[in-house]
């Protein structure tokens with residue numbers, strides 16, 4: 001199968017040119033002006049943007065959490081991703097209590113087998129080094145293409161690790177070349193605040209935010225940065241939500257330390273007042289870290305513009321409002337933490353970031369595709385448009401109006417964080433390794449067509465997978 005994409009505005013992290021892109025098989029074969037080649041299918045992209053497939057480095061599909069399981073599996077979650085222009089994601093394989101990393105990875109591979117519509121890798125979330133997982137086994141995972149270790153500094157009594165586990169994992173990462181990722185919040189302090197709030201009879205969703213003040217995120221971010229410095233490993237701070245966490249990342253980067261941070265779409269657009277919506281609707285916005293006070297939104301836009309933060313993910317962790325979020329109707333601490341978002345990232349960042357003049361189009365591509373590919377060992381096979389790279393391509397109509405609604409989404413959840421938001425710009429056609437998976441806005445991918453991607457170590461490139469062109 002060959003595809004010729006004609007006359008689009010081809011945008012990468014650095015380039016912006018009108019060109020034809022010729023895809024032969026799974027890879028990009030030629031890029032040039034008015035290419036004279038025969039193709040099985042010709043796509044007219046004049047007036048459209050041709051972008052690298054977006055990469056979401058932070059998602060939770062089919063994940064058991066808080067007594068329930070996230071509602072999107074590797075088919076519905078991938079349909080949502082594809083419709084929104086995301087062709088690759090890296091999901092979290094959570095080490096199950098008392099279980100080896102290998103057994104947990106086998107569980108997660110089984111979740112995607114026969115179901116995947118797009119490509120994905122896995123991070124390993126280390127939860128237990130005392131029973132089950134060992135440091136020796138952890139050290140072998142990069143050879144299996146699992147090149148990032150995630151640790152939760154929050155969720156006491158569930159996913160949270162102590163500083164010894166965090167530090168020992170960092171030491172292994174320093175030796176194996178893996179990237180350490182942290183969910184940075186002080187889980188001990190938050191646990192005290194949650195218990196005090198409940199004892200005082202404060203059970204509404206807004207207390208989710210009031211018991212997780214921004215200082216607890218700032219403290220944990222700084223702690224992780226300092227410990228990573230001692231261990232000598234690179235560090236990536238996930239879902240940075242506030243100034244208190246941006247500041248220590250900015251300082252570390254000014255010093256030239258190996259520290260990176262991401263934020264997520266929702267932190268630009270949802271603030272803490274959403275949690276106060278009546279009739280338990282506030283529970284829709286219970287994710288962690290919580291929506292913050294509005295002034296943080298400008299801090300975050302500035303941070304992604306100036307490369308203090310280097311990526312925008314979604315932390316897609318979807319639950320039903322009716323039937324899952326409602327578990328916590330009488331106790332905010334029992335509301336499953338997480339929100340949907342994998343489908344809306346590109347169109348929202350294009351509209352509120354690029355069209356509103358906060359970031360450039362090149363920077364958008366860098367934040368949504370190129371940097372995630374580089375940081376997580378997928379580049380240059382993915383994350384850019386280049387001869388020899390995977391033909392993961394998005395044809396995006398920058399003029400097409402779209403109204404975001406739960407009714408129109410691919411995700412199985414029954415709400416959308418951005419319900420009713422009107423944007424200009426939408427995904428039209430998506431190719432995954434040369435196969436059309438979204439055609440005129442319709443998801444046409446077959447379950448099982450997505451591949452597991454073994455990722456390179458941090459700082460290395462997937463050269464072996466890219467042909468000479």
Ligand SMILES: [Zn+2]
Nearest residue numbers: 058060315317
């Ligand atoms: Zn997450």
